[in-house]
Amino acid sequence: NGLPVRIKWEGGRVYDLAAFQSAFPSKATGSLKADPLLVNPSGNDFHLQASSPAIDAGSSETINKVFSIFESLYPGQSIRVDYDKKTRPQGAGHDIGAFELK
Numbered sequence: 320n321g322l323p324v325r326i327k328w329e330g331g332r333v334y335d336l337a338a339f340q341s342a343f344p345s346k347a348t349g350s351l352k353a354d355p356l357l358v359n360p361s362g363n364d365f366h367l368q369a370s371s372p373a374i375d376a377g378s379s380e381t382i383n384k385v386f387s388i389f390e391s392l393y394p395g396q397s398i399r400v401d402y403d404k405k406t407r408p409q410g411a412g413h414d415i416g417a418f419e420l421k
Contacts, residue, residue, distance in 0.1 A: 328342075328346065329343070348378070348381075349378050351415070356372070357371075366418045367418060373415035374410065374414050375408070375412035376413075377415050386399055401417060402417040403419075405418075409421035
């Protein structure tokens with residue numbers, strides 16, 4: 320939408336991907352700066368289009384760490400499924416975002 324990005328991380332604040340990668344290099348591995356090709360964000364449809372660069376782009380190692388942290392903080396809750404309740408991953412890797420494509 321053309322608005323500046325604000326990323327707050329570990330007490331710091333940066334305003335674009337390059338600054339985030341510079342300030343937090345170990346946390347920025349695999350970060351993407353690309354149009355995610357959402358189906359219809361203005362209509363609140365945040366599913367990925369088939370040609371989205373976010374498909375299979377999530378790091379399994381990082382995502383599994385996030386799953387473990389979340390589940391230790393919120394026992395009995397799981398984010399191992401997407402917003403449509405499909406298990407992750409559906410393809411060769413995890414899709415970035417709230418929905419798995421397949």
